Amino acid sequence: MSSDAGSIPAASIIAIGTKALSKSRKRNLIAALFIFFLAILVFSQSLTSLKISIRDYEQYGRVVIESAAPLSYHIEQYTSLFLVRFRAEGNFTIHRESFKSKYVKSLGWAKGSDYYMLTINATGPDYSFESFTLTNPHRIVIDIHLPEQSKEDLPPPEKPKRTPQPRTEEAESQIESKESPDRQQDEVEEPSAPSMPPLASQALRTIVIDPGHGGLEVGSKGKFGTLEKNLTLPISQKLKAIIERNLAYRVVLTRDKDVDVSLENRAAIANNNRAMLFISVHVNGFPRSSARGSETFFLSLNATDEESRRLAYMENNSSDIESKISSEDEDDIMMILWDMAQSAFIKQSSELAENIQQELNSLLGTRNRGIKQAPFKVLTGVACPAILVEVAFISNPAEERKLQTEEFQENVARAIYRGITNFLRNYSTE
């Protein structure tokens, strides 16, 4: 034994092994095989294969995602886009059957930091969906219905529809669905004529104003105890009033009282209302009282976003899906960027910021700190031109006093309003 050990590196472990083996070769071979299969098992578990198929039925389009193991998932809807997220470790391969559907235009597949995302691009906005799971084999079923064709397309201007959260559904992966896949459709019989999305001009355009902070989230604090959240709300309300008085726009506030609203939901409110502009109102803070002035921000893009785009764009796990990417990959890119939706509007956002900053300078008499870019969480998911105004410094006692006055708040609102109108004059969509 000892003579062998000298000639073999990694001596000790192997030596123990050989000693044991020489006693009973059979038993050890079995052990080795066992380890081998265990290894294969570990390896195979890190690869999950998904099969996606789409079929049209009379009333709906059905997307079925089949997998070997139950998956936990989460669906969000943004107008015509359905995002199905899978929390996942390891790797996925995806197999998609080619399809032709009057409900689904295209599919995308994206990889995030710790999730995978299937994006389903519907053929029109405001479709509704239902989802449930089936077992044996494990399937997630998503049925996509056409929107109900009715006057309800136009929300009453008095009571803007507020849907603070994207529609979500959590899978109870273990629980079997109570519904059978071919359950009766006893919903209202709708003539399934090809739906036309409502004309943009028919609907009142929406501007979403976001009073920063609220509830437990107080924001910055002034020397006299003023809280940022208590200044952003009255300024936003004044701005809403001015816009509604003067422009044919519907204005939605992300909060109209002192409540917590998550940053994601603020963006979702804008997207769900198909906002045309998003204005976030804030008051600045700095560690010394000398800092003063007004500035307008728009989102800064990280080089990181470039990376996530690259990552997201279907890591060529499957040649199958690659071969089927058609001329519609444009849609896929758009979808994949959704949690960075604002990146598509950076140019318009910078113009909006410029227009607003100009008016703040001429109306407020505060120091001009210019327009800047910053990574604001609240702006990243907003799918329209979006800016964040830092009206003045709450940490500066002189400005804190000013900020508390009705007159100053009114002036801020007027300045932002003028900035908006200047921007709208030059900005035409659709």
Added chain:
Amino acid sequence: MDAKKIIILSALVVVSLILAVVFFRSGGEEKIKHYLDESFQEKDNLSEESLPTRSITLYFLSEDDNYLHPEKREIVDHPSIVHQAIQSIEELLKGSQNGLLPPLPVDTELREFFITKRGIAYVDFSSEIREEHLSGTSAEMGTVFAVVNTLTYNFKDINKVFILIDGSEKETLAGHIDLSRPLVPRYDLVAN
């Protein structure tokens, strides 16, 4: 007997190779490389005075223009980049020697630090960075980019910085600046 041994040995080698492959594959690319390895621990016990020093640039906030201003500092030129980066953050936390403002709340402590293969530095601060922060966009920008700029400017192995608080990822620092993804440096925030 010898032939048998060789067969068995090679079988073991094959199995261990497979295990190794499986281990590394399932780890994924983004497996964080914790640089606080043995060599680092060993060298730490050596007297640091024997090592040469190098000059680095820290970024502090100025009261006058609210921009970041550079300040030179000498640190031990340790063979481990992680060691050097930790020294830089500790120096940043100690504050300016020229009367510039501390960009982070004074009680903040560095909890953990590591670098991934892709050049993302994970900097984990104690909860004071958030709880004692006075909030406000300019204040938060100062904090975040003092850290990000200091790390990326001095170490070419670091190109992005992910700030964690109390060991976990946070949505924002104190209500404004996004901490949910790694940040690239902003030299436009540095006074010239």
